[in-house]
Every structure is written in structure tokens, then in C-alpha cells.
Amino acid sequence: MKMLEYQAKRLLAEYGVPVPKGVVCRAEGEVAAAWQTLVEPGALGAAPQNLVLKAQVPSGKRGKGGGILVARSAAEAREAVTRLLASEVCGFPVPEVLAEQQLPGGRELYLSVLTGTAPSNPRPVVMLSAEGGMEIEDLAREFPDSINAVRVDPAYGLLPYQARGLARRAGLDATAQAQLVQIIAAAYRAYWESDAELVEINPLTLLPTGGLVALDAKVTIDNAARHRHPELEGARIDSVETRAAALGLSYVELEGDIGLISNGAGLTMATMDHLALLGGRPANFLDTGERVLRGGIPDGLGLLLANPAVRVVLINIFGGGVRCDVIAERIVEAVRALPVGHIPIVASLHGRNDAVGQEMLQQAALPRVTVLPTIEEALREAVRLSREPAPEEGSGR
């Protein structure tokens, strides 16, 4: 689960990471109050203040995508928020805008904590770069010597000497260095206690007045651990992928025309690859996972039929724990219940009780369903059907 910037900053602030003062605006009418809270005299000294308006979308490229605007007056702020709320940034609608005080620029650092997955020795890794403000991949290319990392023993957590060792190499004065040690420790605790996969503060900016502030932040939470963190909120992304995920299905839309339902990530990828070798074009990745017996087939078929690019559906199941005769029942029920229309369906069932399952599908004699004995034959048939001329309009789905 990706958290939005304001959600990530709120979490980090709870652990003691300094963040700019901000207010989330969800409607034009909320901007005046935000302006008053953040900019009116008294909020941050006497200097004239600007407001930064940041579209809250789960993309690291929103600055380039026009998602960050600066306002010098309340009127400008209202106009900017109105514009952002009505726009799409990096392909996402913008339901929320974070209004923040614009802070004077300064040196920028990069700090992250992430799960290192080296097979032999997976450990949390804390990375600090004395340069910041660009993506870590670019930092690694342009300033490889600026990046220092420590690996943390998960049984003991980040030790103070490790945080001090990183901070010492950032080239800061003693006061800022001491503050950096605190921020590194806080970021690690936020990562560990929230079951995060990634906590990234970039840039971590040194203000001319001397303090460090997290100007931007990214946090991703391990989906498998969400049950332990009902308090955490993430970006609500409305896409066919997230709708499928809500049904317990792993779905990725591709550009082809052969709709695919399979069980197991590996088998699904293998089927896509094989279709491509045969000259076919898969329309999607869809792994029913353990939902294969409980809603995976009808829900999956529903998703595929809703994709206008799909010209043929291929169901390729290899039953390990699950029985093919039960799968066959599910397919028959789904095909009878859903508006399949003129879309042909090719089924390939293998593994536990496969002969029974194949026989049951044959016996059901569904007009649009073809059952073939080998996976290769089923794939070839799906590719062939995807190339047939489309039936006339109105013959309908």
C-alpha cells in the first residue's frame, strides 16, 4: 500500500521527523482557512510567505507532471487548488491537495529505509546520501560516492552507533548532525513498527536557519501486514487492478486481445509468454490465486468481459491442491451466468482430477466453450480465435 505524501508525513511526524506545516484541502472553500493557518502574519515570522500546493497522487513524477504549484496570495492559492482538484496528474485524479508553507531552500540530503532482499541475508537497509532531491537511481549514477548504507540486524534493530556513523558522513555541522541522528532513528522506527517496505525522505532539506526538514516523503506498507495496522491509510486508487485486488485477484492489464484466467503467478506468466511465442497477444495477467474455487472464475471472467479489447478468453488451470472437477463446475456456472455473447472461451484443465474435469466441461456442451486435451493445443486455439474476423456489431455481449 502506497501512502500519499501527507499520510507519510503525518506518520513520520508522529515519530519525531520535522515536516513543514501543512493543511489538506479537498475543496476550493477550504483554501482560505489553509492560507490563514499557514501564511498570515505570525504563522512563520514576518517575512512574506508563499504557499506550495501539491497534488496528492501516488507518483514520484508529479512535479514534472504539473502537480506542484506555488501561490503568493490567497487568491492565487484558491485558483491553484481549484485547478489541481479539477486536473489529472500523472494519470491520477486529484481528490486532495496538500497546502504547505514554502520554506527557503537549502542543501538537500536523501534518506531511506527499505527491506533488502538479498536471498542469503535479507535485512533492513538504511541509506543516506549527502546529495538529495533526485531519484535514488539518478543519485547512484551521478554521485555514487555520496551514498552510504548500513544493514540492520532485524533482531536488534538500528543501533545508535550505526545512525551516528551515517550522519557523520553527511558533512553537516555538529547541531545538524545531532538532529540527523535523531531523524535516522525515527525513520527506522517508523519503518519497522509500521511494517513498511520503504520509507524515503527526499529531499531532507537543511534550512538556512539550521534545522533539517522532510520536504517530501514516500512510505509503502507491506500489503501482507496491513491487518496489523488498521490505523494506517494509503492512496485509494480506482483502477481495474485495484478493483480486481478487492476481489482477491491479481490482475494487470496488457495491450492484447486474448483474455487470460490462470492460477498461480508462474503459470499465468508462462501462459502469457507462450501465447506471445505463438504470435498471440495476451490482454491481461490474471492469477486467481487461492480464489480459484471461491469466486475467482466468475469474477475473473466478469473482468475480462468488461474489457472491450478481449476477443477470446483462455482459461488455463493446473490443479495442485484444487480439483479440476470443481473448477469445471465453476466454469460452467460462470459461463451460464455471465453475458459471454460472441466471445469464444478455450479451457485447459490439468492436474488433480483433470480427466473428470475435462469430461464434465465436454458434457456441459456450452456453445462457446472449447476444451482441449493439452495446454499447447488450447493456446494455439486461443491464438487462432483471436485472429478470426470480429462478428458483426450488435451480435452482442
Place this chain on the structure above:
Amino acid sequence: MSIIVDAGTRVVIQGITGKFGSYHSQLMRDYGTKVVAGVTPGKGGSEVGGIPVYDSIAEAREEQGAEVVAVLVPAPFVKDAVFEAVDCGMRLIVSLVEGVPVKDTMLTKRRLSESDCLMIGPNSPGIITPGACLVGFMPGHVYLPGPVGVVSRSGTFSYQVAGELTRLGIGQSTCLGIGGDPISGVSFEDILTRFQADEGTEAIVLIGEIGRTAEEEAAAFIARHVSKPVVSIILGATAPPGKQMGHAGAIISAGRGTYASKVAALEEAGVPVARTATEAAHMVAEVLRRN
């Protein structure tokens, strides 16, 4: 011959009283596995299909001589189940459930590093020595005893590969899945080492997929330490970057873990890369003929 499990292996099922646990215990037993006990805290003294149930792994070990644990408890409880098994001195843990938090697996691996216990998984389809022992989900009838070791990140696709081998009359010594999560217990290298040492294994099939760098590391290991012929297949040639393909570990991120990089590493190590299960099976037939 085989690796890790054989006809004498004595298995205890953690989570045996659940629907999932009881169903799979029965399938394993039907295949011939010595499922000697089950464990569900609070249900000690009962039975599931004739298998005695205990409150703890320690009792199952004491009373029934169990040495291998199959973990079939719900994902949030897997960490506790695995720590219990390690602390009781079990030889092998087969962690079959999907959706274990990565932090839990990290801590588990840390604990395992202090013991001699081996963990397959999490999110593994299990391990099978055809005709002798099944600890996992594999459909037993597609397997045949023989000389080919199969190690895979994927579950269902490895069944298909075994099925293709069997269709050509080529049996398998042992087949196992290391699991589709970002962090796994045993690595490809751990298994390759055992296949290399196993007298009953004459050729090895390695099934990888996009994401992570386990295949690149396996390729480097094969070049140095494996003299038996290896045939491989990498899944996800057509997967777009930046998208998670089902398995939590199957994602190409920041240019790492691509199909091309894995194929290049394997080919450089002298390992042919098949494009389909059928092709892989025929390549195995060919290397066995040549040897």
C-alpha cells in the same frame, strides 16, 4: 535417491484442524507421506482422519518422532509456528501459506541462521520425492520417480513442467518450490548444492521468474559449483516493468530483475534457457541422452 525428503520422512502438520490443513493432510497421506501428527493449540488429544493431534510441536516430536513440519496455519500465525518448530529442533520446515508479512520472514530467517533447521518457503507449493513423500500441494499423479531434480520459484507451472517430463517418460528425483515471496528460506543455491551431491539426480531443471536477482546468483553458482547439466526456464518474458505479477517478489523495479538479465546470466553460465514447458522437457531428454 532424492534430496531432503524420502519414504521414511515423518511429518507433522501445523494447523491440521483447519479446513485447509485437514484437506491437505489427507491428500499427503493418500500419496503415501508418513503424516504422523498434527498440531493445533487447544485441540490436543483429538484426531483428524485418524491422525493424532497435539497442542505443541514438542509433543508431536516426542510422541511420534516427527522431524518435518508442514505449516498450514493462516498467514498472521506463520511466524509463531515457524519459531516453535525451530526451537523444538525440527530438521525441516515447509512453509506453504501465502501472504506472510515480509518482516516476519526476515525475523524467521534471522532465527534460522542460528540453527541447522532448513525452511522451504514461505508461499511454497512444497516438496515432493515422487513415489515416496509429498509435503505440499503438488498433484501427485503427474510425477514419476526418476533422475531429474526440479527447483522452482513458481508452484503451478512447476507441476506443468513435471507433467511434461513424465509424458516423455522422464521421472524426477525431487521437485520443490522455494516460494514466490520477496524473501525465501532455502535459496536456489542451497538446492543446487544438494542436487549436485545427490547420486539419484542426473540433471536439474531450474524454473525462475522476473524480479529479484535469485536467478542471476544461481547462474553464478552453477558456473562454479554445478557439474551436472542444468536446463532453465524464466517466466515473465512478456511482463511489463513496474507491475507486480501475482507473486509479491515478481516485479521488475528500477531495471533490476528483468527477463533479459536472467537469461543472459544463465546462458553465460552455460545453462540453456527453454521458452516453454514442453521445450524444457525436450531439452532435458536431450541432455540425459548425451550423458
